[in-house]
Amino acid sequence: MDIGFIGLGSMGRSIAENILKAGHGVRVWNRSRERAQPLEALGAKLVDTPADAFSGDAAFSMLADDAAVREVFATGLLDHAPRDFVHVNMATVSVAFAEAFAREHEARGIHYVAAPVMGRPDVAAAGKLTIIAAGASAAIDRVQPVLDAIGQKTWRIGATPQHANVVKLAANFALASAVETLGEASALLAGHGVAMTDFLDVITNSVFPGPVYSGYGKLIAEDRYEPAQFKARLGLKDVRLALAAAEACSTPLPIGSVVRDSLLDAIAHGDGEKDFAVLGKVAARRAGR
Amino acid sequence: MDIGFIGLGSMGRSIAENILKAGHGVRVWNRSRERAQPLEALGAKLVDTPADAFSGDAAFSMLADDAAVREVFATGLLDHAPRDFVHVNMATVSVAFAEAFAREHEARGIHYVAAPVMGRPDVAAAGKLTIIAAGASAAIDRVQPVLDAIGQKTWRIGATPQHANVVKLAANFALASAVETLGEASALLAGHGVAMTDFLDVITNSVFPGPVYSGYGKLIAEDRYEPAQFKARLGLKDVRLALAAAEACSTPLPIGSVVRDSLLDAIAHGDGEKDFAVLGKVAARRAGR
Amino acid sequence: MDIGFIGLGSMGRSIAENILKAGHGVRVWNRSRERAQPLEALGAKLVDTPADAFSGDAAFSMLADDAAVREVFATGLLDHAPRDFVHVNMATVSVAFAEAFAREHEARGIHYVAAPVMGRPDVAAAGKLTIIAAGASAAIDRVQPVLDAIGQKTWRIGATPQHANVVKLAANFALASAVETLGEASALLAGHGVAMTDFLDVITNSVFPGPVYSGYGKLIAEDRYEPAQFKARLGLKDVRLALAAAEACSTPLPIGSVVRDSLLDAIAHGDGEKDFAVLGKVAARRAGR
Amino acid sequence: MDIGFIGLGSMGRSIAENILKAGHGVRVWNRSRERAQPLEALGAKLVDTPADAFSGDAAFSMLADDAAVREVFATGLLDHAPRDFVHVNMATVSVAFAEAFAREHEARGIHYVAAPVMGRPDVAAAGKLTIIAAGASAAIDRVQPVLDAIGQKTWRIGATPQHANVVKLAANFALASAVETLGEASALLAGHGVAMTDFLDVITNSVFPGPVYSGYGKLIAEDRYEPAQFKARLGLKDVRLALAAAEACSTPLPIGSVVRDSLLDAIAHGDGEKDFAVLGKVAARRAGR
Structure with missing residues (x-):
């Protein structure tokens, strides 16, 4: 063609x-x-x-x-x-x-x-x-x-063309939620002296296979956010688009709001160009670590 | 033995x-x-x-x-x-x-x-x-x-025995987050007239394989919460334990708080004995559907 | 002039x-x-x-x-x-x-x-x-x-002219927070069979004097949201502006996100033209009442 | 007697x-x-x-x-x-x-x-x-x-005796919300270079008179959290009681969850014995300040 x-x-x-x-x-x-x-x-x-x-x-x-x-x-x-x-x-x-x-x-x-x-x-x-x-x-x-x-x-x-965009944003919203969740789980585990890698071994080999939990989980476990594959700043862009799409149909997305706030926290600390997984650092900071 | x-x-x-x-x-x-x-x-x-x-x-x-x-x-x-x-x-x-x-x-x-x-x-x-x-x-x-x-x-x-409990609670926290996220995504999709099954086809065959997204996603897509495999009331118990474990090490879990509130909403509407996936119904209700 | x-x-x-x-x-x-x-x-x-x-x-x-x-x-x-x-x-x-x-x-x-x-x-x-x-x-x-x-x-x-706008938005953000708080408090009180008016008597005559707590509190106590003095829809506009102003300086406003979600819930239920106090109705609905 | x-x-x-x-x-x-x-x-x-x-x-x-x-x-x-x-x-x-x-x-x-x-x-x-x-x-x-x-x-x-406790907890919940709100507003104002005292002058002389907004607002404006009149740790105790009372009647209190998380953040940073107003410091930290 x-x-x-x-x-x-x-x-x-x-x-x-x-x-x-x-x-x-x-x-x-x-x-x-x-x-x-x-x-x-x-x-x-x-x-x-x-x-x-x-x-x-x-x-x-x-x-x-x-x-x-x-x-x-x-x-x-x-x-x-x-x-x-x-x-x-x-x-x-x-x-x-x-x-x-x-x-x-x-x-x-x-x-x-x-x-x-x-x-x-x-x-x-x-x-x-x-x-x-x-x-x-x-x-x-x-x-x-x-x-x-x-x-x-x-x-x-x-x-309907924009339906594809809705699906894409919903998928990235789910991705954002998973990364935030991994960050929070990591902070919880660290607070009790449990290794994040042990946790990841369990869940990625059972209920949460696939690239998201293992990939972002690994970055968080290693506290390594550079080089960025998917930047926090671009992640925020997508979460913002999901929130806007939801607002257009009067749909609250409380999880979206949480992730948005955590991403703003990351950006406020100069980590906007780091990998989305930097949400793990935000969760750790909230817990004083 | x-x-x-x-x-x-x-x-x-x-x-x-x-x-x-x-x-x-x-x-x-x-x-x-x-x-x-x-x-x-x-x-x-x-x-x-x-x-x-x-x-x-x-x-x-x-x-x-x-x-x-x-x-x-x-x-x-x-x-x-x-x-x-x-x-x-x-x-x-x-x-x-x-x-x-x-x-x-x-x-x-x-x-x-x-x-x-x-x-x-x-x-x-x-x-x-x-x-x-x-x-x-x-x-x-x-x-x-x-x-x-x-x-x-x-x-x-x-x-350290209790470390196993921390891992279990962190895993169930991640599960709870995924179910709430699916519920919210479903409400967003419905608000734009997009089928939840189309969304699930995409994500469960790409970034989110595994039983959680497909299993709970299906229940939400079908708006079918009985019989319950994992009851909302018991899900709340586990989220509460995760929040308590996090509080014990001064760790905020904002996602945990969101899921807790949604589960209380479910229980307040008489759905505590239904499947955890009933979070999809809560998200739909928040959006007036 | x-x-x-x-x-x-x-x-x-x-x-x-x-x-x-x-x-x-x-x-x-x-x-x-x-x-x-x-x-x-x-x-x-x-x-x-x-x-x-x-x-x-x-x-x-x-x-x-x-x-x-x-x-x-x-x-x-x-x-x-x-x-x-x-x-x-x-x-x-x-x-x-x-x-x-x-x-x-x-x-x-x-x-x-x-x-x-x-x-x-x-x-x-x-x-x-x-x-x-x-x-x-x-x-x-x-x-x-x-x-x-x-x-x-x-x-x-x-x-600096826009500083006046920042102050205005921060004030309306505080107002929005107070109304949401009154709504949630009302749901808590109702759940225990306590009259909202008793609560309002106590707080408006002690720690929370002034028009906001007594005015919006009264509307919530009476479950009366029309005619609207300050419409929920316009309240959402101001909360959105506060969130945008905060985002511009990478500042999370978790309370702002909560109020935004509650207002979307109100609008989704057809209450956008009712008084901002309709947040009381949203909080009651979340509690199954 | x-x-x-x-x-x-x-x-x-x-x-x-x-x-x-x-x-x-x-x-x-x-x-x-x-x-x-x-x-x-x-x-x-x-x-x-x-x-x-x-x-x-x-x-x-x-x-x-x-x-x-x-x-x-x-x-x-x-x-x-x-x-x-x-x-x-x-x-x-x-x-x-x-x-x-x-x-x-x-x-x-x-x-x-x-x-x-x-x-x-x-x-x-x-x-x-x-x-x-x-x-x-x-x-x-x-x-x-x-x-x-x-x-x-x-x-x-x-x-009914416990009704007095419900009212007390609801009042302290409202107090906690107001302090968190002042903290977030302060972070928003600071992000735009506006003085917190200017904001407080406006609101405490108009819509928010009374001791809460002026008292806690002043502590936040001065970033001065010692000596504590009402300790963050005790504030968390009361918020926790309010959340428990709400959970007992299946009532979500999203604002309560937000304040709880912020108080945990304060405690995690060693500020539990400081004044409740230290929520202002938490909000500033989230914004990288």
Whole structure:
């Protein structure tokens, strides 16, 4: 396929690479052109404007947040897209923005697929992301070969694009809760002189298998928060989006509030750029340790 | 081995059965004798007093809580145990009680092993419990053949008995947090018209595998809280014990407080005997659904 | 003085009336002209555009929120103000907006005074508001005669305009906390069959005198939330602004999070237009009553 | 009247003095006899056993907590009280204990009046306590002259003794909430460079008059937590009793949970013996200040 790609952050670059490797033609645009150059060697065509990337069969965008998407699209990108074009937005944006953005596409006859992903940069590089996609079935069908190059599985959440964003935010909310919980449990264990590793051995081999409890648990057990795989500051962004999505439907998320406060505590102590697991340090500090 | 067994609740009975099936001699005592009778057919000897069970090589007890243990042992059980006797206490008791109880054993030269278990009654029946054991290594070694008949794995947490209780409570705290989180996530999803099952498909096949997210998630998705596998009222008991253990070492557990409040809400609405997953109903109610 | 007045909500109209009664010339503008007409009888001059009101010696504006202020000022109002003009903004706006808005005034040489007020509409009508003012001393001095017609006391918080907004939000945060606390206390008392009025008699005549505890306490005791003096929905707006102001300086406000969740619960149950005291109903519902 | 008095902590001693000064005969007992001696000079009779004090017309007791009351009364005090005797228990005890204790009195035909008080030691010394009394009207009538010597006002809460304890705990819960709120507000203000004293001037002269906001607010503004008038550790005791009373009637108190966590944080940092206002320090620490 003839694919445009916008946004080459650490996630975006790996994703674009995998699309290239799968044999698709890719025109890439990034605010800073240098980040795009390594892709040229892999066969990508570097273009000068977002509009140049927003053409062909479909475009994938992977931008940082609502503001970044708004800024790139403020140039009227949607007004000049070809007929029957598919735009796949992989960014974790707010539900409110996702909804409005979907309507803007619809008004112009552009197919809009929300396809936020789960997985850290190393998972993206391996082409093993979990993709949560929503939008018109036919539109997803058309880009499915590209999605298959990016992720190990695409979960389809229905025809309403922002539903994919809700699922993504709910998943990250659950992740945030688990990390905070591990931090609090660690403080409790330490208060009684019990090793966090003993606790982790028990739970990760029984009720809580999987990467979250073992991965973040290990970081907390080792009190090691750098280098960050998923920064506390970005974790707060996602918790904030979940709280906003919940507020929009008058839904209290008390756990979300707790995690938000702990993340603010982390940031206030200069740990915003450290790994999300730094919540363990916050819990320890609350307990005077 | 010649084993005494005290306490035949739904967990205790299955455990005693598995000990019998493994070929050990078992003298059983239970407050209500009828509950003990089915074990007689399997070869157990029914005894009339706790003291009759607190003899032989070792005794296992599985009583409801601190108060139940205290009551049974108030009769001076510890004063007449044979030399070199091992008492394995499988109950989920408070850390403070566990510590004091361990000292009482030590003062009388009785070996004390704290061995709380993880797993619901069906897991107990299958002999697949996760056992968290702490106490003198030699004492655990002696009862290990019996523990092997009960659980799929014994995790040893060191020589300080109450450490096993801390780990158990921390694990149940993590469980409680996960269930509350699923409840809140469900309310968020419902508020946007997204199916909980879609969300569960994504997370249980990626970041959150394992029985907790899929099992409790399913109950919440189906809004089905009976019959209860793990009752909300008993969940509150464990959260309360975790909060007390944390308070004893001046450790705030904000997530614990949130879950406690939600469980009180459930109980206030008459749902204390329903499954722990009823936290999903509480979260939905808070959102006016 | 020759005063312009923008924004005639229930607060604004009473304030404008008091300025008129104090003998000042007042040109008023409101989005809906009908609301302005009663003031004509009192001597006000009704003008057709915000710009007509943004002239003379000074202008006072009392608009609903950031968005309303932004919209009215988007027409370039600041670009045509006379030299040495003073703008007094009485709205409860976000701290971030207040700061940016102050800079916009400064860039154009317009004196900007932030003067949010405390007090319900009946207090505004009586000219007894508590005014929290910040901005250049000389600018406040010039409008002080007008402020004296509006409030019983002007508290000066220094030269940085948004500081007045911070104080206002902190005060409303404290108010919100007190109302939530009264709601929770009421649920506790009811659970033990104790009359809320007995409790209120004790505390309002001893440690908690003043209008908040007696006023909101009475509404909760009587379970009477209409007509609303201060709507739950607007209370949530202020709590949200306090949380945002706190987040901007990485400050957790756990109490703020609790109140936010309770207010969402109220709104989810259709009580957003009822009095803030409806938090008492939320607390009772949590307790199954 | 012929009065017995048990328990001469800092509150008890001032109360006993005021009873003596009002002309009543007072037999005093205290665990440590030295603390009682200063009262001898004022005309008190020092007695050797609690039973010696639990005689005459009535006895007042002011002990630290449930455990202290239980210990003193474990000696069978209630079994030997004279007919028609009135016992006035001024301690802040748990509601559950108060209820059981009232029943024990009733079973023996002893009149039981629960009369917890509000006010710090200096208020007690001045005879200006706020007394919250519950029990049979006739019994309170009989001791009213003594209560009048102790407090400026006795609030009668009905015939069920423990209702007085519920009111007392609810009042202290409200106090705790106000102090936490002031702490959080202070952190918010500091984050924006606004003086806490400016904020306090505004609110204590308008919506929040009275001793709580001005008194605790001043301590927080001055970051001065010693000497303690009301220790954080004792504040936690009262919050814990309020949470327990609420749990007994399945009533969530989210604000209570927040304050409990903050107090644990204070204690974990070695500030348990400092004034309750040290919650301001906790809030500042959470914000990295």
